[in-house]
Amino acid sequence: MSDAARTETLGEFRRRSEDWIAANLPPRSAPPEDPVDLQRLLFDSGYAGIAFPEEYGGAGLTLEHQQVFYDLAHELGRQVPTGTALMVSVGMLGPTILDHGGHEAKSRFLPPLLRGDDLWIQLLSEPRGGSDMAGARTRLTRDGDSYVLSGSKMWSTGAHQSDYGLCLARTDWEAPKHRGLSMIAVPLAPATPGLVVQQTRSADGTMGDFCEEFFDDIILPSENLIGEENSGWAVAQTLLFHERNAVANVGYGYIGWDQSESSADAYEPRSLIGVARQRGVDGSALIRQLIADVFIEETVLPLTSARVMTGMTLGTHEGQWGSLLKLQESEAAIEKVRAALAACGAEGVIWEGDDIELDNPGTEWLLARGGTLSGGSSEMQRNIISERLLGLPREPSVERGLAFNEVLKRQEPSE
Amino acid sequence: MLGLPVQLGMTDEQEAFREAVRRFIQTEVPLTKVRDLYESPEGHERAWWQQAARLGWTSLFVDERYGGGSLSGGQVRDAVILAEEIGRGLAPGPFLPVNVVAAGVSEHGSEALKEQLLPALVSGEAIAVWAFAERAGRWTVDGSESALEDTGDGLLLTGAKHYVEAAGSATHALVTARWRGLPTQVIVDLDGTGVSVRRGRSIDMVRRFGVIGFENALVEPDHVVGGLGEAAEAIQRQVQIAVALQCAELVGIADRTLEFTLDYGRDRFAFGRSILSFQALKHRIADMAQWLEASKALAGALAEAVDESDPDAMRLLHVAKAYVGDKATRIVDDCVQITGGIGVTWEHDIHMYNRRAALLRALYGSPEEHKEGLYRLLEATVGAGR
Ligand SMILES: Cc1cc2nc3c(=O)[nH]c(=O)nc-3n(C[C@H](O)[C@H](O)[C@H](O)COP(=O)(O)OP(=O)(O)OC[C@H]3O[C@@H](n4cnc5c(N)ncnc54)[C@H](O)[C@@H]3O)c2cc1C
Numbered sequence: 127m128s129d130a131a132r133t134e135t136l137g138e139f140r141r142r143s144e145d146w147i148a149a150n151l152p153p154r155s156a157p158p159e160d161p162v163d164l165q166r167l168l169f170d171s172g173y174a175g176i177a178f179p180e181e182y183g184g185a186g187l188t189l190e191h192q193q194v195f196y197d198l199a200h201e202l203g204r205q206v207p208t209g210t211a212l213m214v215s216v217g218m219l220g221p222t223i224l225d226h227g228g229h230e231a232k233s234r235f236l237p238p239l240l241r242g243d244d245l246w247i248q249l250l251s252e253p254r255g256g257s258d259m260a261g262a263r264t265r266l267t268r269d270g271d272s273y274v275l276s277g278s279k280m281w282s283t284g285a286h287q288s289d290y291g292l293c294l295a296r297t298d299w300e301a302p303k304h305r306g307l308s309m310i311a312v313p314l315a316p317a318t319p320g321l322v323v324q325q326t327r328s329a330d331g332t333m334g335d336f337c338e339e340f341f342d343d344i345i346l347p348s349e350n351l352i353g354e355e356n357s358g359w360a361v362a363q364t365l366l367f368h369e370r371n372a373v374a375n376v377g378y379g380y381i382g383w384d385q386s387e388s389s390a391d392a393y394e395p396r397s398l399i400g401v402a403r404q405r406g407v408d409g410s411a412l413i414r415q416l417i418a419d420v421f422i423e424e425t426v427l428p429l430t431s432a433r434v435m436t437g438m439t440l441g442t443h444e445g446q447w448g449s450l451l452k453l454q455e456s457e458a459a460i461e462k463v464r465a466a467l468a469a470c471g472a473e474g475v476i477w478e479g480d481d482i483e484l485d486n487p488g489t490e491w492l493l494a495r496g497g498t499l500s501g502g503s504s505e506m507q508r509n510i511i512s513e514r515l516l517g518l519p520r521e522p523s524v525e526r527g528l529a530f531n532e533v534l535k536r537q538e539p540s541e
Numbered sequence: 542m543l544g545l546p547v548q549l550g551m552t553d554e555q556e557a558f559r560e561a562v563r564r565f566i567q568t569e570v571p572l573t574k575v576r577d578l579y580e581s582p583e584g585h586e587r588a589w590w591q592q593a594a595r596l597g598w599t600s601l602f603v604d605e606r607y608g609g610g611s612l613s614g615g616q617v618r619d620a621v622i623l624a625e626e627i628g629r630g631l632a633p634g635p636f637l638p639v640n641v642v643a644a645g646v647s648e649h650g651s652e653a654l655k656e657q658l659l660p661a662l663v664s665g666e667a668i669a670v671w672a673f674a675e676r677a678g679r680w681t682v683d684g685s686e687s688a689l690e691d692t693g694d695g696l697l698l699t700g701a702k703h704y705v706e707a708a709g710s711a712t713h714a715l716v717t718a719r720w721r722g723l724p725t726q727v728i729v730d731l732d733g734t735g736v737s738v739r740r741g742r743s744i745d746m747v748r749r750f751g752v753i754g755f756e757n758a759l760v761e762p763d764h765v766v767g768g769l770g771e772a773a774e775a776i777q778r779q780v781q782i783a784v785a786l787q788c789a790e791l792v793g794i795a796d797r798t799l800e801f802t803l804d805y806g807r808d809r810f811a812f813g814r815s816i817l818s819f820q821a822l823k824h825r826i827a828d829m830a831q832w833l834e835a836s837k838a839l840a841g842a843l844a845e846a847v848d849e850s851d852p853d854a855m856r857l858l859h860v861a862k863a864y865v866g867d868k869a870t871r872i873v874d875d876c877v878q879i880t881g882g883i884g885v886t887w888e889h890d891i892h893m894y895n896r897r898a899a900l901l902r903a904l905y906g907s908p909e910e911h912k913e914g915l916y917r918l919l920e921a922t923v924g925a926g927r
Contacts, residue, residue: 417916417919422863429838433841434834440549453831454831454835508828509823512823512826516826
């Protein structure tokens with residue numbers, strides 16, 4: 127715990143933040159401010175990275191202080207920096223670098239990250255698979271004082287608009303698969319020699335937020351390594367842990383709950399009631415129950431999350447609770463679109479005119495599964511919950527103890 | 542993660558209460574005793590109920606002047622501790638009806654009525670139950686057809702109340718009825734003339750029910766609880782207390798069931814592996830863990846909302862009963878499947894949990910009914926019709 131945490135109680139922090147928030151953050155009724163500008167405003171006044179040490183650009187306080195700050199901002203009806211880019215950068219990559227980076231890496235990378243000047247993303251999944259992340263085949267080879275990176279990554283959200291990616295790559299092919307991995311920071315500037323970033327087209331036909339990257343012998347300084355060589359699996363685990371928390375809006379990724387945000391949403395229960403009425407199907411018990419279910423899940427989610435947050439501070443909830451919340455959140459999101467399809471009927475999938483329209487539940491449906499796949503699929507979350515939260519027996523492994531090269535040989539398709 | 546209570550960060554006093562309740566249930570009414578009580582008409586022993594009363598089972602909603610007292614000032618939150626343990630141990634006794642009536646009379650009863658009834662309820666000598674629903678089984682303020690009439694002989698009550706928990710053990714009933722069409726509540730002495738009790742049983746091992754009929758039963762003027770025709774809010778609040786306690790009890794049931802099912806499954810082997818190493822089961826168990834945690838969050842939030850008289854408490858109530866009522870019964874049901882064939886025998890305890898959960902699911906409204914209730918509340922906030 128830093129000095130600031132020891133000297134500043136939650137009450138004191140609350141009083142000082144309240145004045146600052148009221149004087150500086152724009153009201154939610156005003157036009158939305160650029161999230162990065164807001165993040166800079168927070169940073170320059172000492173309110174970014176509240177739970178990060180002061181020496182790395184943070185406020186040197188705790189996650190409880192962070193919660194107080196964002197809850198206050200919501201109580202006062204103020205805008206806070208939102209959006210995927212900052213959630214990933216500040217809520218996931220930042221704490222991972224904090225947990226595993228050396229002093230030098232932390233001093234270099236964290237302040238611009240916390241200020242929103244450098245946006246970071248994760249380079250974990252590969253074309254051959256994402257769930258079995260430890261099976262990474264991107265190659266990282268030491269060459270004197272630097273490393274050479276070659277291979278490709280896929281599904282990297284925001285890579286085309288970011289400054290760095292934290293990349294999981296294999297440094298030792300003779301070690302068992304979890305023990306030959308390393309994590310390294312890769313600059314994503316288009317000028318980086320050997321780097322190609324391509325946006326991927328989504329199922330809805332638009333250029334998605336995610337990209338595929340090709341690394342052709344990119345040379346990286348060894349200081350870019352986060353964590354020790356061959357201990358990349360531990361770093362990746364930490365990253366996933368923070369990812370699940372951020373998705374569930376707990377931990378370092380906590381930015382408060384905003385009920386009014388969901389009411390702007392076209393598929394929130396009240397809008398669905400309106401649609402059902404217009405179509406004359408609001409007398410159907412089945413439709414009514416489905417719409418009620420959406421409201422129920424939306425109510426349960428922040429309450430469950432708040433309970434877990436309380437448990438984290440009290441010490442009753444330790445470990446992989448983010449998985450439980452992530453599972454709950456992403457599965458509920460699917461049901462919400464399903465209810466929208468039910469309430470809207472043909473209205474939801476057919477429209478007039480020659481234009482391609484994207485703002486309908488049909489299109490939403492095409493992408494709905496993104497949430498139950500990204501950040502570790504629901505099946506992976508269920509594995510984690512059952513094995514690590516409940517202590518049930520691990521999945522049997524056919525690879526345990528085998529050198530990764532040997533694993534690869536066995537995977538060659540039989541023809 | 543199993544075994545975590547609905548309320549995190551309880552006071553030392555609350556923790557001690559929880560401990561004491563758990564020990565009392567384990568020693569005085571263990572599941573073997575619950576099995577014995579299956580045959581008994583009342584489902585509990587009166588001397589035992591008075592013992593439970595001394596431990597605080599009847600006093601949490603009653604002012605100290607009448608022998609009651611709350612632990613933390615949050616009456617519902619204190620009672621939730623008890624409800625959860627009752628669920629875990631499937632304890633007998635008219636815990637829910639007595640506390641709901643105690644709350645109603647404490648908040649709205651005349652001084653004379655409070656002095657007459659509350660100390661006896663607290664000591665366990667009297668048992669008062671809530672006669673609320675009628676034949677149609679609607680658990681709402683407007684669900685009563687029973688009528689109170691002013692006559693030359695005084696205030697007379699006529700009607701039939703169904704699904705009354707502990708009707709056969711009760712000395713008094715808090716009856717929800719209409720006076721000039723308006724919701725009204727009165728306390729009726731069940732020994733009086735014009736009152737008949739038909740005993741009934743339920744799917745639960747030890748919770749008995751019954752129908753109470755009234756035919757021109759005389760109601761004492763000071764036994765009107767709250768003003769004549771003015772009970773709508775009080776009824777609403779009683780429903781809230783009842784559902785908050787139910788949700789906590791359902792959480793206790795589900796948590797305990799999952800706990801012993803996992804203990805059993807770990808050591809049950811098939812195909813050379815623990816059955817709990819099969820992903821088909823692990824994934825269902827993970828879902829159950831998620832439902833359970835969310836149910837705990839809801840039960841806690843509802844208790845707090847009712848304690849604080851939150852204006853949105855009704856909406857939260859619908860959400861809570863719809864979610865917890867559904868998920869808790871699913872958890873127990875899926876645990877039966879995971880337990881295997883022994884799970885559908887009399888010998889295994891799980892049917893007792895299944896019984897209590899199925900009962901609570903229906904009582905005070907099923908999840909389906911609460912979803913409809915929720916829809917109506919939401920609908921009312923979405924501008925005018927088509
Ligand atoms: C919108 C979106 C954004 C994303 N953003 C990023 C990002 O920024 N960075 C990044 O690195 N990745 C990202 N991903 C990739 C994501 O992490 C992977 O899609 C995910 O891990 C699943 O990997 P996969 O797609 O290769 O499917 P596979 O791993 O091939 O899985 C296919 C199916 O098999 C199931 N399965 C696999 N293993 C098991 C098991 N052990 N037990 C049970 N079932 C199993 C899976 O649940 C799934 O249903 C993103 C994905 C999406 C859709």
